[in-house]
Amino acid sequence: MDTVEEAYSLKLISEVKVSKKGIFHTETWIDENKYKSSLFLNGSRLTFGGKETSPQYDGEYLYYVVDGKTLVRQRPYGEPEKLFSLGKVHKYAFHKDGILVVGERKENKETHFVAGKLKYRFDGRGLLRTRMSLFLYNEKGLTPLIEGDFDVTDVVTNGKRIVISATKEGDDYGLADLYEVEGNELRRITGGEGGIYAVAMNEKGEVAYLGHRKGKTPWAVKEVILPERGESYLCGNYCGNSVLSDLFDGAKEKLIFDKDEVITTGQVGGRVNLYRIADGKVDQLTEGNIVVRTFDYVDGDLAYVYTTPEKPSILVYPRGDSKTPFEYDPNPKVRGIKPEEVNGEVQGWAIIVDKNAPTILFIHGGPHTAYGYSYFIEFQFFAKHGFNVIYSNPRGSQGYGEEFAKACVGDWGGKDMEDIMKFVKTVKEKYGLSGKIGVTGGSYGGFMTNWIVTKTDEFSAAVSERSISNLVSMCGTSDIGFWFNVVESGLDDPWKQESIDKLMKMSPIYYVKNVKTPTMLIHGEEDYRCPIEQAEQFFMALKMNGIDTELVRYHGDGHEHARRGRPENMKDRLRRKLDWFNKYLR
Structure with missing residues (x-):
């Protein structure tokens, strides 16, 4: 962990699939500044091209996707x-008529683009020249079934019935519904408005989804909903996983509907475990201070992948009642420093290497995500370089109930900042910290970093990433800002005079004359979520006011630059953050 190359030398398990042959998994790593992935069976490597993902075995063929673009099938030894x-x-799924595919056509970036709706670009995708559609592949070739100026986000089938989730009704705002596909027609299943983040179907054709029906509410607690039964269930305090990590495994939200059981993840504070819904009851399947990243479940056979602050990626296959479960650790020599939980008014953690050492406060994004018991490359890197690392879940974080998650709405920089500053005070007193303190965060964490340096001089250095400085300009430049900023600020229309006034007074740029803290700004040039103009404004203001500042711009990176950016940029970013904090905190 002494170098950035060592920090990013991890091997991560990004998918797991239970089959009659055993456990397939996809392993992801970085090699020569490129992401690589291969398929493994029962811990042994199967493919060697370095671009294979999404394994499925039908009893005769192994299917998988190459380079995210091509579906292949392969017989053993063929x-x-x-x-x-x-x-x-x-995604692809097997149906009696062929293979159902959620995919995008190849885009032509050489032609002009005309925007005709609010959502015309999206972070990680750029200008929406193509949309996610539903296709059917069989002996006739690849045929489009459902496509339009919206996204098909998921497909499930029992071999006969086909159900998709799609943004057909609420595309501008990322709202989705379930639809049954009948030929080329759609029959809407869900009512109201809400978000759908994963869908599953059992053998009988019943559907369940992970999401909510609460409209444009980013703070809404996700539930498991069976719409045709009129049932919903809560796993822990939140169904799914909002606990952040900078692991580059690309894990996605998931649920399994097997016979009459639904399996998914559930979150309580900073812990994420597996839950089973059956017979109208919710039971917890795993225990401990872990964060389950992905899983699979077939005929009572469970396999899952979890992370902890000490271990990046562990695959567990309990094998039913076996007393010797299969465990696979692709990083046997890696062991992170274990944080200590620090609970004052909010839940938090501290990695203390020396009470006299400098300390870095990390602030998470969202704001409705959370820190927890996941491995963080960056936390371990700074701890190994002699910094104390502290982080917490202030009001607005998920995992503590919907009221807690909603508590920062209309009040960014208010009680959430109070929670953060009280946490810092608690940690300083608990451990007798005497060194200087720096602050860093990304997205909403970047907003809070910018905000804090306008409100206090307690921090001796700051690094603000993919940040927000002006909530008004972001309403017109962000892929979601035109609605997200509005509801998060407790408003209904950003272009009213009184709304502009409130948004400006909630913006760090409004108070930039107060800043005395040396502040580095890091941003991806292709960030559509918090566009780079947000960093540019703050940088120019700081520079004109004589504050030590730098603006680091990463070409080719979007909002995920710290988690799934270009590997060479991620490594350079850690070096620059280390140099900045060494300069001002030592």
Whole structure:
């Protein structure tokens, strides 16, 4: 962990699939500044191209996706057979008529683009020249079934019935519904408005989804909903996983509907475990201070992948009642420093290497995500370089109930900042810290970093990433700012005079004359979520006011630059943050 190369030398398990042959998994790593991935069976490597993901075994063929674009199938010991290619293949599922595919056509970036709706670009995708559509592949080739100026975000089938989730009704705002596909027609299943983040179907054709029906409410607690039964269930305090990590495994929200059981993750504070819903009851399947990243469940057979602050990625296959579960650790020599939980008014953690050492406060984004018991490359890197690392879940964080998550709405920089500053005071007193303190965060954490340096001089240095400085300009430049900033600020229309006034007074740029803290700004040039103009404004203001500042711009990176950015940029970013904090905190 002494170098950034060592910090990013991890191997991560990004997918797991239970089959009659055993456990398939996808392993992801960085090699020569490129992401690589291969398929493994029962811990042994199967493929060697370095671009294989999404394994499925039908009893005869192994199917998988190459380079995110091409579906292939392969018999044991046979050569892989290319079936079809798209611009992107997001998911595929087996149906009696062929293979259902959620994918995007290849885009033509050479032509002009005309925007006609509010959502015309999206972070990680750029200008929406193509949309996610539903295709059917069979002996006739690849045929489009459902496509339009919206996204098909998921597909499930029992081999006969087909159900998709799609943003057909609420595309501008990222709201989704379930639809049954009947030929080329859609029959809407869900009522109201809300978000859908994963869908599952059992053998009988019943559907369940992970999400909510609470409209444009980013703070809404997700539940497992069975819409055709009129049932909903809560796993812990929040169904799914909002606990952050900077692991580059690309893990996604998931649930499994097997016979009459639904399996998914559930969050309580900073812990994420597996839960089973059956017979109208919710039971917790795993225990401990862990964060489950992904899983699979077939006929009572469970496999899952979890992370802890000490171990980046562990695959567990309990094998039913076996007393010797299969465990696979792709990083046997890696062991992170274990944090200590620090609970004052909010839940938090501290990695204390020396009470006289400098300390870095990390602030999470969202704001409705959370820190917890996941491995953080950056936390371990700074701890190994002699910094104390502290982090907490202030009001607005998920995992503590919806009222707690909603508590920062209309009050960014208010009680949430109070929680953060009280946490810092608690940690300083508990451990007798005497060194200087720095602050850093990304997205909403970048907003809070910018905000804090306008309100207090307690921090001797700051690094603000993919940040927000002006909530008004962001309403017109962000892919979601036109609605997200509005509801998060407790408003209904950002363009009223009184709304502009409130948004400006909630913006760090409004108070930038107060800043005395040396502040570095880091941003991806292709960030559509918090566009780089947010960092540019704050940088120019700081520079004109004589504050030590730098603006680091990463070409080719979007909002995920610290988690799934270009590897060379991620490494450079850690070096620059280390140099900045060494300069001002030592």
